[in-house]
Amino acid sequence: MIKKFLMTPGPTQVPPQVLSAMARPIIHHRTAEYSQLFARVNDNLKYVFQTKNEVLSFASSGTGAMESAVVNLCSPGDAVLVAAGGKFGERWRDLAAAYGLACEYIEYEYGQAVDPGDIGRSLDAKPEIKAVFVTHSETSTGVVNDMQAIGAAVADSGAVLACDSISGMGSAEIKTDAWHVDVVVAGSQKALMIPPGMAFVSVSEKAWVLAEQSKSPKFYFDWLKARKGLSQPQPTTAFTPAVSLVVGLDAALGLIREEGLENLFGRHIILGRACRAAIKALGLELFSPDDDRSSSVTAVQVPEGIEDSRLRTLTRDKFGVQLAGGQGPVKGKIFRIGHCGYYNYTDILVAISALELALSELGQPIQLGVGIAAAEKVFAAGVA
Amino acid sequence: MIKKFLMTPGPTQVPPQVLSAMARPIIHHRTAEYSQLFARVNDNLKYVFQTKNEVLSFASSGTGAMESAVVNLCSPGDAVLVAAGGKFGERWRDLAAAYGLACEYIEYEYGQAVDPGDIGRSLDAKPEIKAVFVTHSETSTGVVNDMQAIGAAVADSGAVLACDSISGMGSAEIKTDAWHVDVVVAGSQKALMIPPGMAFVSVSEKAWVLAEQSKSPKFYFDWLKARKGLSQPQPTTAFTPAVSLVVGLDAALGLIREEGLENLFGRHIILGRACRAAIKALGLELFSPDDDRSSSVTAVQVPEGIEDSRLRTLTRDKFGVQLAGGQGPVKGKIFRIGHCGYYNYTDILVAISALELALSELGQPIQLGVGIAAAEKVFAAGVA
Numbered sequence: 001m002i003k004k005f006l007m008t009p010g011p012t013q014v015p016p017q018v019l020s021a022m023a024r025p026i027i028h029h030r031t032a033e034y035s036q037l038f039a040r041v042n043d044n045l046k047y048v049f050q051t052k053n054e055v056l057s058f059a060s061s062g063t064g065a066m067e068s069a070v071v072n073l074c075s076p077g078d079a080v081l082v083a084a085g086g087k088f089g090e091r092w093r094d095l096a097a098a099y100g101l102a103c104e105y106i107e108y109e110y111g112q113a114v115d116p117g118d119i120g121r122s123l124d125a126k127p128e129i130k131a132v133f134v135t136h137s138e139t140s141t142g143v144v145n146d147m148q149a150i151g152a153a154v155a156d157s158g159a160v161l162a163c164d165s166i167s168g169m170g171s172a173e174i175k176t177d178a179w180h181v182d183v184v185v186a187g188s189q190k191a192l193m194i195p196p197g198m199a200f201v202s203v204s205e206k207a208w209v210l211a212e213q214s215k216s217p218k219f220y221f222d223w224l225k226a227r228k229g230l231s232q233p234q235p236t237t238a239f240t241p242a243v244s245l246v247v248g249l250d251a252a253l254g255l256i257r258e259e260g261l262e263n264l265f266g267r268h269i270i271l272g273r274a275c276r277a278a279i280k281a282l283g284l285e286l287f288s289p290d291d292d293r294s295s296s297v298t299a300v301q302v303p304e305g306i307e308d309s310r311l312r313t314l315t316r317d318k319f320g321v322q323l324a325g326g327q328g329p330v331k332g333k334i335f336r337i338g339h340c341g342y343y344n345y346t347d348i349l350v351a352i353s354a355l356e357l358a359l360s361e362l363g364q365p366i367q368l369g370v371g372i373a374a375a376e377k378v379f380a381a382g383v384a
Numbered sequence: 385m386i387k388k389f390l391m392t393p394g395p396t397q398v399p400p401q402v403l404s405a406m407a408r409p410i411i412h413h414r415t416a417e418y419s420q421l422f423a424r425v426n427d428n429l430k431y432v433f434q435t436k437n438e439v440l441s442f443a444s445s446g447t448g449a450m451e452s453a454v455v456n457l458c459s460p461g462d463a464v465l466v467a468a469g470g471k472f473g474e475r476w477r478d479l480a481a482a483y484g485l486a487c488e489y490i491e492y493e494y495g496q497a498v499d500p501g502d503i504g505r506s507l508d509a510k511p512e513i514k515a516v517f518v519t520h521s522e523t524s525t526g527v528v529n530d531m532q533a534i535g536a537a538v539a540d541s542g543a544v545l546a547c548d549s550i551s552g553m554g555s556a557e558i559k560t561d562a563w564h565v566d567v568v569v570a571g572s573q574k575a576l577m578i579p580p581g582m583a584f585v586s587v588s589e590k591a592w593v594l595a596e597q598s599k600s601p602k603f604y605f606d607w608l609k610a611r612k613g614l615s616q617p618q619p620t621t622a623f624t625p626a627v628s629l630v631v632g633l634d635a636a637l638g639l640i641r642e643e644g645l646e647n648l649f650g651r652h653i654i655l656g657r658a659c660r661a662a663i664k665a666l667g668l669e670l671f672s673p674d675d676d677r678s679s680s681v682t683a684v685q686v687p688e689g690i691e692d693s694r695l696r697t698l699t700r701d702k703f704g705v706q707l708a709g710g711q712g713p714v715k716g717k718i719f720r721i722g723h724c725g726y727y728n729y730t731d732i733l734v735a736i737s738a739l740e741l742a743l744s745e746l747g748q749p750i751q752l753g754v755g756i757a758a759a760e761k762v763f764a765a766g767v768a
Contacts, residue, residue: 004409011410011627022628023407025388026395026579028706059581061443061623064604076601098603189624195410197443197581197626217460217601219482220448239445240573242581242626243395244406322412 002317007351008324009139009167009297009338011189011196014248018194021251022244029243035234037250042235044253045200048169048192048261049184051176053202056226059242062166062187065199067095068221069133069162069183073207075215076100079128081159083114086138087327088164096133099216104129110330111141111287111299116149123157130210131160136184137168140327142288142299142336144172151179160207166190166199170256171268171296171340182207188245191268191296191340193252198245203227266382268295271339271348274378278352281374282359282366287334296340299326301333306362308332314361319354345379386701391735392708393523393551393681393722395573395580398632402578405635406628413627419618421634426619428637429584432553432576432645433568435560437586440610443626446550446571449583451479452605453517453546453567457591459599460484463512465543467498470522471711472548480517483600488513494714495525495671495683500533507541514594515544520568521552524711526672526683526720528556535563544591550574550583554640555652555680555724566591572629575652575680575724577636582629587611650766652679655723655732658762662736665758666743666750671718680724683710685717690746692716698745703738729763 006013027034045055058064070092074080080101082092085108096103104126106118114134123129132154137144147163154161162183165174169184170191176184182204189196203211203223211223219225225238256264275298276290287299302308308325312335315321326334337351352371359366390397411418429439442448454476458464464485466476469492480487488510490502498518507513516538521528531547538545546567549558553568554575560568566588573580587595587607595607603609609622640648659682660674671683686692692709696719699705710718721735736755743750 006410006412008412010624011412014410014628019407019409023403025403026390026398028390028392028395029580031706059443059445060448060604061625063623064444064448067604095603098606099601187624189627195626195628196413196624197629217483219479220444220451221604222482239447240394240571240580241445242579242629243573244398244579244628245581245626322415 002320005321005347005350007321007337007339007347009190009336009340010187012191012193012338012341013343014195015193015252015255015342017255018248018251022248024247026243029241030236032234034243035236038246039235041246041250041253042230044257048253048256049176049202050174050178051202053176053204054227054230055200055202056223056230057237057241058199058221059197059239060199061196062164062185062199063091064221065185065201066091066164068201068223069185070095070099070101071216071218071221072211072214072223073131073160073162073183074099074101075213077102078130079104079126081106081119081122081129081132083119083134084108085112085114085141085143086110086135087140088138088166089135092133092164110328111143113143113289114145114150116146116153119150120153123154123159127158129159131162133162136163136165136174137172137296139167139297142294142297144168144293144296146293147174147181148179151181155180160204160210167296167340170264172293173265176202188249192249193255193341194245194248197242198249265295267344268340270378270382271295271343272298274345274348274375275337275339277374277378278371282356282371287330298337298339299334300337302335303364306359306364308335311335311358311362314358315354319357321351321354348375386704389705389731389734391705391721391723391731393574393720393724394571396577396722396725397727398579399577399636399639399726401639402632402635406632408631410627413625414620416618418627419620422630423619425630425634425637426614428641432637432640433560433586434558434562435586437560437588438611438614439584439586440607440614441621441625442583442605443581443623444583445580446548446569446583447475448605449569449585450475450548452585452607453569454479454483455600455602455605456595456598456607457515457544457546457567458483458485459597461486462514463488463510465490465503465506465513465516467503467516467518468492469496469498469525469527470494470519471524472522472550473519476517476548494712495527497527497673498529498534500530500537503534504537507538507543511542513543515546517546520547520549520558521556521680523551523681525714526678526681528552528677528680530677531558531565532563535565539564544588544594551680551724554648556677557649560586572633576633577639577725578629578632581626582633649679651728652724654762654766655679655727656682658729658732658759659721659723661758661762662755666740666755671714682721682723683718684721686719687748690743690748692719695719695742695746698742699738703741705735705738732759
C-alpha cells in the first residue's frame with residue numbers, strides 16, 4: 001500500500017474541501033450566483049495579494065498571465081529590462097523577444113538572487129526603459145528575490161515593475177501595494193491550492209496607463225476586456241471562465257482567510273526552515289539560499305555518486321513521495337522539495353523520511369533519522 | 385426542493401463519473417502516469433474529431449484556441465475571409481482585426497446559415513486569401529453550417545479552412561479529414577462534457593505549412609511549441625496543463641467511446657428533433673432552422689407579450705431549469721435550449737415541461753402537455 005505525497009512546486013496538493021467543492025454540479029457563469037462567488041473570490045485575491053488594485057483572472061496557465069503583462073504593458077520596440085537567474089525568469093526574456101521588445105537582460109547564475117542595485121543602475125543608464133520584469137519566487141532554483149528592495153529601486157523611475165509570483169503568492173509574502181509592485185502574476189496550482197488552469201494578474205494605476213497606450217496585438221489576454229468584465233453590475237470575465245476551478249478557488253481562499261496571512265506566511269517560513277535544517281543535518285548541500293525568504297521551494301544538490309532520476313524514482317515508487325528534478329542547466333544536479341500551499345509539518349517529515357530511506361538504500365552514508373530530528377527541532381521551536 | 389437542470393449550451397451538465405474523476409488527488413504532469421493518460425486523451429480526441437491530424441490542447445477557453453488559429457496561420461497584412469451569422473462568427477472577425485489581417489467579411493443575419501457558394505465566389509475573386517474562418521455550430525443562433533459543402537468550396541483553393549466547432553464537436557458531426565477542414569477548434573465545456581477551461585485545435589498538413597511561415601507574434605498559443613510537446617517520448621504540453629480537467633476529459637472521452645460516434649450523433653439528432661417538435665406543438669416559433677443538422681442548440685423566438693428575462697427566471701428559480709438568453713441583436717428576442725453533451729430524453733422532457741409551466745403561469749395561451757407529447761412521439765420513433 002503506497003500513500004502518495006505530492007511534494008512538487010506545482011501542481012501542489014489540493015485540500016479535500018477544495019476537491020469536493022469542485023465535484024459539485026457545475027453552475028453557469030452568467031448568473032447572479034456565479035457573480036457573487038466571483039466577487040468574493042476577487043475580494044479574497046486582493047487580500048492575499050495585499051493590494052487595492054484589481055486582480056484580473058484568466059483561464060490559462062501562469063505563462064498566459066505573464067504574456068498578458070508583456071502584451072498589455074508594452075508596444076513593439078519598447079525598451080524593457082529583464083533580470084533573471086532561472087528558468088522562469090528566462091521566460092520573461094523569451095516573451096519580450098516574441099513580442100518584438102528591445103530587451104536589456106541582466107543574467108544571474110541559477111541559484112543567485114537578483115541584485116536590486118543592478119536594476120537601479122540599469123534604469124539610471126537607460127531612462128527609456130518602460131517596464132522591468134522579474135521573478136519573485138524562482139521555482140526552478142528556490143530563490144525568492146527581495147521584492148521590497150526591487151520595488152524601491154523601480155518606484156521612483158518612470159518604469160513599471162512586473163513580477164512573476166506564480167510560486168510565491170500565498171507562500172512567500174509579497175506586499176504588492178506597500179512594496180510598489182505594479183503588476184503581480186500568480187497561478188492557481190501553487191500556494192493558492194487548486195489545480196492548474198487559472199492565472200491572475202494585479203494591475204496598478206501606473207500600469208493601467210501603459211495598458212491603455214499599448215499597441216501590441218492581443219485579444220484573449222487583453223486587460224481592458226478583462227477590466228470591462230469586472231466593472232459590470234454582475235462582475236464577470238470577458239470569456240468563459242474555468243468555472244469549476246473558480247469554485248475550488250473560492251473554497252481555497254476561504255481556508256486562507258481562516259488561517260490569516262500572518263499564520264500563512266509564518267507556516268511557510270517554518271516549513272522552509274525545517275526542510276533546510278534536515279538537509280544540512282543529513283550532510284547534503286543546499287542549492288537554494290539558506291534564508292527564511294525561501295519559503296516556497298527547497299532546492300538541494302544531488303550528492304556525488306547518486307543519480308538524480310534513480311533517487312527520485314525511488315522516493316516516488318517505493319516511498320510514495322514525489323519530488324521535482326532540476327531544470328535547464330541544473331537538470332540532474334539538483335532536486336527540489338515543494339512546500340508551497342497545503343503543506344504542514346507532517347508533509348515535511350514524510351518527505352525527509354522518504355529521502356533518508358532512499359539515500360540509505362542507494363548506499364549514501366547517512367544516519368537514518370538525523371534529518372527528521374533536525375526538522376522536528378524546528379517544529380518544536382515554532383509551530384507550523 | 386428544487387432539482388437543478390442546466391440546459392445551456394456551455395457550460396453543460398458534467399457526468400457524475402467525470403466529477404468524481406476530477407475529485408481524485410491531483411497528479412503531476414511531468415510523469416509517465418500523466419503522459420499515458422494524455423496520450424490516451426489525444427487518441428480519443430482524434431476519434432471524436434474524425435481526424436488523423438494532431439489535436440493540440442490548451443488551458444484556455446475556446447476563444448484562446450480560436451486566437452491560436454489566427455496567430456499561427458497568418459502574418460500581419462494577410463488576406464483572410466470570415467463568413468459569419470452570429471456572435472461567435474463575429475469573434476473571428478474581431479480576432480482578425482486584433483492581429484492586423486486584411487479581412488474580407490461576409491455577413492449573414494443572425495439565424496441564417498453560411499452559403500458555401502459565397503465562399504467559393506470570394507476565393508475565386510481573391511486568390512490571395514490565405515485562410516477562411518467559419519463557425520460550425522453557431523452557439524448564439526443554433527445554426528449548424530454545412531461544413532461538408534464549405535470544405536468542398538475551399539479544398540481546391542490555396543486557402544486553409546479553419547472552423548470553430550466549440551459547441552459542435554461531439555454533438556453535430558464534423559468529419560474533419562473527409563470534409564477537408566484544416567483546422568477545427570473545440571472547447572471542453574460543451575459536448576465533451578467537462579467544465580470550461582480547456583480548448584483544442586486540430587491542424588492539417590496544409591495548415592502546418594502556414595504555421596511554420598507565420599510571423600504573427602505569439603507565445604502561449606504557439607502551435608510549434610505545442611507540437612514539440614506532443615512529439616516528446618512522454619507526450620506533454622508546452623506549459624502546465626489543466627491537470628484535473630484533463631483527468632475529467634479522459635473519463636468523458638471514455639464515455640463517448642463506449643457510446644460510439646454513430647449513437648452519439650444519432651442521440652443528438654433525436655434530441656434536437658424532439659425539442660423542435662415540442663416547440664412547434666406549443667405554437668412557438670423556432671429561431672434556429674428546423675433541420676436535423678441543428679443538434680446542439682435549439683433557439684426559440686420569445687412569444688409576443690412575454691418578457692424573456694421573466695420567462696427564464698421563472699423556469700430557473702421555480703422549475704429548476706436554466707435556459708440561455710439571446711446575444712447581440714437577438715438579446716431579449718430569443719431563448720436557447722442547449723442539448724449538446726450529457727443530455728438524453730429525460731432532460732428534454734424536463735426542459736419542455738418547465739417551459740410549459742412557466743409560459744402557462746405567465747398567461748400564454750398554451751395547452752399543458754402538448755409539447756411533451758410531441759417530444760415523446762419523437763422519442764418513441766427513435767430512441768435517444
